[in-house]
Amino acid sequence: xxxxxxxxxxxxxxxxxGTSSSSLPVAAGSSTSFVTTPTHxxxxxxxxxxxxxxxxxxxxxxxxxxxxxxxxxxxxRRQLMTSINDIFKCTICxxxxxxxxxxxxxxxxxxxxxxxxxxxxxxxxCCPNCKLGLRMDQLVKVRWFDDIEKLQRNLxxxxxxxxxxxRQPEDPETEPDLCPRHGNPLSFFCSSCNECVCEACATDVDxxxxxxxxxxxxxxxxxxxxxxxNGELEKVEHYRDKLEALVDKIDRNIELIGRVKEVKMxxxxxxxxxxxxxxxxxxxxxxxxxxxxxxFIVGEMYFIDxxxxxxxxxxxxxxxxxxxxxxxxxxxxxxxxxxxxxxxxKHIRVPASLKIELPVIYETGIFVVQNxxxxxxxxxxxxxxxxxxxxxxxxxxxxCVISEDHFGIYLELMKGLPxxxxxxxxxxxxxxxxxxxxxxxxxxxxxxQKGWGLRDFVTLSTIxxxxxxxDNDSLELLYHIRPCHAxxxxxxxxxxLSLIIDD
Numbered sequence: 001x002x003x004x005x006x007x008x009x010x011x012x013x014x015x016x017x018g019t020s021s022s023s024l025p026v027a028a029g030s031s032t033s034f035v036t037t038p039t040h041x042x043x044x045x046x047x048x049x050x051x052x053x054x055x056x057x058x059x060x061x062x063x064x065x066x067x068x069x070x071x072x073x074x075x076x077r078r079q080l081m082t083s084i085n086d087i088f089k090c091t092i093c094x095x096x097x098x099x100x101x102x103x104x105x106x107x108x109x110x111x112x113x114x115x116x117x118x119x120x121x122x123x124x125x126c127c128p129n130c131k132l133g134l135r136m137d138q139l140v141k142v143r144w145f146d147d148i149e150k151l152q153r154n155l156x157x158x159x160x161x162x163x164x165x166x167r168q169p170e171d172p173e174t175e176p177d178l179c180p181r182h183g184n185p186l187s188f189f190c191s192s193c194n195e196c197v198c199e200a201c202a203t204d205v206d207x208x209x210x211x212x213x214x215x216x217x218x219x220x221x222x223x224x225x226x227x228x229x230n231g232e233l234e235k236v237e238h239y240r241d242k243l244e245a246l247v248d249k250i251d252r253n254i255e256l257i258g259r260v261k262e263v264k265m266x267x268x269x270x271x272x273x274x275x276x277x278x279x280x281x282x283x284x285x286x287x288x289x290x291x292x293x294x295x296f297i298v299g300e301m302y303f304i305d306x307x308x309x310x311x312x313x314x315x316x317x318x319x320x321x322x323x324x325x326x327x328x329x330x331x332x333x334x335x336x337x338x339x340x341x342x343x344x345x346k347h348i349r350v351p352a353s354l355k356i357e358l359p360v361i362y363e364t365g366i367f368v369v370q371n372x373x374x375x376x377x378x379x380x381x382x383x384x385x386x387x388x389x390x391x392x393x394x395x396x397x398x399x400c401v402i403s404e405d406h407f408g409i410y411l412e413l414m415k416g417l418p419x420x421x422x423x424x425x426x427x428x429x430x431x432x433x434x435x436x437x438x439x440x441x442x443x444x445x446x447x448x449q450k451g452w453g454l455r456d457f458v459t460l461s462t463i464x465x466x467x468x469x470x471d472n473d474s475l476e477l478l479y480h481i482r483p484c485h486a487x488x489x490x491x492x493x494x495x496x497l498s499l500i501i502d503d
């Protein structure tokens with residue numbers, strides 16, 4: 001490498017690190033490349049990026065680390081806080097930034113969790129603002145955001161203690177490393193040997209150990225290596241954040257499974273109660289029938305006992321000649337009693353068997369509507385297909401109509417014979433008291449009909465205002481469906497084939 005090339009490379013390195021350089025003279029006749037020494041260095045974290053700095057100037061916000069005028073009026077301070085909140089707001093969730101990262105092209109800031117969810121589940125892997133391709137490993141962590149938050153807190157408390165937010169004095173520099181050969185401070189990095197050297201090592205022509213080698217100032221090399229190491233650590237942190245997000249999703253999945261189990265346990269209790277009631281009713285019907293036969297026969301026995309007692313009394317109270325004369329009449333009475341045929345028990349017997357009759361079991365699950373805030377007007381999303389207890393295939397359709405401020409839910413028959421269905425849909429909320437639950441009973445075939453669902457299940461404003469959206473911008477819909485009979489519609493109004501019940 002010639003001297004001019006080495007010098008220009010050194011200047012490029014200096015510009016990257018924020019330093020200016022001056023040529024370091026070398027001994028005559030040496031072919032060692034020019035080396036540069038930094039005359040001043042601007043710390044990498046001395047000021048926020050240009051976009052934030054410009055915004056701060058436009059809004060007249062003090063830079064992080066500088067005292068703020070404590071004489072600012074409360075109204076002015078509130079306006080300033082509003083301006084800061086508008087600037088440092090995630091444009092995906094529209095909330096305060098949480099672990100902010102910015103797009104390297106347009107510098108738009110997002111919550112790390114929001115942009116991770118956006119890129120993971122979105123249809124296109126691009127920045128929501130500039131629409132250019134974007135990957136998670138390209139995001140830039142906003143390191144100075146802690147200073148902005150500290151400034152916000154100080155403004156919020158009235159600015160009395162804002163001066164305390166100034167940077168703490170840095171620790172005094174440690175003793176510089178010394179060259180083991182010359183005892184001088186190490187000030188250069190030999191790229192050829194990959195080792196740190198002092199000025200004497202770099203300019204010693206007689207030694208020849210570093211002849212024709214390329215050098216960089218130690219400070220520049222340190223900053224480069226530090227930046228690369230921090231970059232690798234950030235990648236590890238991003239990786240760890242993804243693991244944390246995955247753990248959160250697994251935890252939520254466990255919670256949803258527990259919720260479905262709760263519903264199925266309630267269903268099982270209802271099934272048990274229904275089965276026990278059915279057994280009791282079967283027993284009652286059969287025992288009632290047998291007791292009716294028994295009571296009739298016992299009545300006949302009572303009549304015979306009375307008749308025999310009366311005849312015996314007559315025989316005991318009459319004379320011998322009278323007894324002989326009453327014999328034909330007594331025989332006739334006995335024959336009359338015996339003439340009534342005794343029913344064969346096989347015609348009376350009731351089978352000693354009971355059936356456990358269970359109602360049709362519900363199919364229960366949860367349909368998660370992802371990226372709800374990105375929906376356009378008339379956006380339609382579908383669940384995966386699932387089967388009921390009779391083998392029919394179904395799917396759920398969610399319909400977002402922004403122009404009419406409503407969110408509808410529909411059930412579609414995909415495969416199987418037409419039937420009556422009872423469908424319960426629940427929009428899950430963290431507060432169980434706010435969970436919205438509606439039930440519809442309808443005849444379904446494979447021809448679309450108006451009554452197949454709940455067009456006005458809930459308004460979009462209710463979803464947003466009452467916080468039905470989860471942190472990952474999703475809605476959770478629990479469905480609970482089973483085949484039913486047309487008899488269940490006996491209480492519906494005439495001309496209305498569907499019945500909607502608000503639980």
